[in-house]
Amino acid sequence: MDYILHVLILALIYSIFAVSLNLELGYAGLYNFGHVAFFGIGAYISALLSRAGMPVEGAMLCAMAGAGIAGGLLAVPALRVTEDYFGIATLVFAEMFRLVCLNERWLTKGPMGLPGIPRPAWIARGVDGLPVYLILTALAAAGVFLFVRRLTGSPFGRALRVIREDEHIAQAFGKNVLLLKIKTIVTGSALAGLAGTLWAHYISYISPADFTLTETILVVLCVVLGGRGTHWGPVLGAFAVIFFGEAVRFLPIPHELHRYVAPLQGMVYGGILVLIVLKMPSGMIAEHRRNGA
C-alpha cells in the first residue's frame, strides 16, 4: 500500500514536471532540452534554504521564484537563436548547472549531495507522512494542471500556438514574440522548480547525479508519448513512464543479469522516443486542431 502511494507521488511530481515542459515544448514549440536544470534548481534552492532553517513552505516558494528567475536569465540569451540552437543552449545550460553543483562543494557538498531535507512540519516523517504528502502533491498537480489549462486557453496561449506554427504571422499580428517566449519559459521553469522542490522534500536527499540528461530524456518522453500540446497528454505520459519504470522492478530477473536492466530500460526509453516520432508523432492523445478557427 505504501509502495502504491510512493509511485503515485512520483507520478504526480513527474506530471507537474511534464506539464511545465509541455507549456514550452508543446504549446510554444520551444525545444527545451535542459528542463531538468530548473527541476534541479528548485530542488537545490529549497533543500539549501530548508536545511538552513527556513520553514519548508517558504523554501518551496523561494525555489519556484528562483527557478523562474533562472529561466528568465537563460531565456534572454538563448532566445536570440532559434530551434536547433535553442536546444543546444538549453542542453548546455543543464550541464553547466550540474557541473557547478558538482564543484561548488562549500554550497552543495559536490557529488556527496545534500541529505536530510526536511518535509513540511505538519507532515510526518517516513511512511506515516505518505498519505498527507500525496494529498499535497495531488493538490499541487491539480493546481498546475488547471493553471496551465487556463493559461493555454487564454489569448496568451493562442498566441503561443501561432508562434509555434509561424513566428512571422504572430509578428504580423503585432505580438511581441520574444516577450511571449520569455514569459513562457519563466512560467515553465517556475513550475519545473515546483516539481523539483516537491521531489527534493519527498526523497529527502539530492545530488548532482539526479539531474542528468537521463531525467531530461524521461520528461521529454512523458510529453511526446502523452501528446504534445494537449492538456492530459503529459499527465498520461508521466503516469505511463513512471509506472513502466516501477513495473520493471517486479520482473523476475536473476541476480547475475541485474546489470543489464538499467541500460535496457534506457534503450527502451530512447527507442520509444524515436518510434513515436516516426510512427505516432502526435502521441497517445492527439492535439485537437480546429479548422478555420
Added chain:
Amino acid sequence: MSYYLQLLLNGVIAGSVYALFAVGLTLVYGVFRFINFSHGELITWGAYLTLMFYTPPFSWPLFLSAIPAMALTAVIGFSQDFFIYRPLRRGNPITLLIASIGLSYMLRNAVRFIWGSDLRTFDFPPARGMEFGGYYVTGIQLLMLAAAVFFLAILYLGLTRTLWGKSLRATADNLELAAIMGISMPRVSASVWILASVFAAAGGILLALDTNLEPVMGATNLIKAFAAVLLGGAGNVWGALLGGLFIGIAENLGVAFFSPGYKDLVAFALIFLLLLFRPRGLFGLLTGVR
C-alpha cells in the same frame, strides 16, 4: 612561461581531436540543416568497437582493430540516417531533434548494455613522456596529432581537389540547386554520414587511447563539438577545424587559472557567449565549405 607553452601544446593536441568531432557535426548541419544530437554516440561506438577487436577473442593489433571499428561506426551513422532521419526529413524539422536525442540515449545505453558502465582502457603500459627541448609529449599524443593531421589533410584534399568534394560542397551550399544540377543526393547523403562517422570514430579512438573509455564520453565531447561548430559558424568545415583547436587550447590554458573540475565549463561558457554575441560564429567571415 614554459608551463603555459606546455599547456598550449596539450591544448593543440586535444583541439585536433575536437576538430575531428566537429567536422562531421558541421557537415551534417551544412547539408541537412539539423544538429545531430546523436553524433556523440558515434565517438563512443568507434572507441568501444576498437576495444572489442583489440581485446580477446579477436586480439588484433590496434591499427587493424581501428579499421573494422570505423567501418562499423560508418554503418551505424548511415543506418541512423536511412531508417530514422530520412523518413522524418520531409516533416517538421524539429521532430528530427527529438528523434536524434532519443537515438543518442538509446545508443549510449546499448554501449552500457554490451560493455558495462565501468571505465575501460586499452591497458597500455604507462609510457614516459618524450622530452623535446623541455616540453613533454607522450607517444600517444604524437599519434593523436599525426592521425588528426592525416585525416584532416585527406578531408582537405578530398573536398577541394575531387569531383566528389565539389558535389558535397555544392550540396552544402544549396541542396535544391545541387539536386537540380544532377548531383546524386543519395550518394551525397551517404558520403556525409560515412565521413561524419569515420571522423567521429577516429577521434573517439584517439581520445580513448589517451584517456579511457566510458559510455558518456560521446555526450561530454559532443558539447565540445557543439562549441567548435558554433565558433566556426554552423556548416563551415574550416571554421569547425579552427573552432576545435580553439576550444582545446582555451580549455587547457584555463586549467592554469581555475580548478580543473571546471575544465568542461570553458566550452559551455563559450557556447553561451557566442550565442549571446556572435550567433553566426566567430569565423563566420571565412569562406568555407558553405
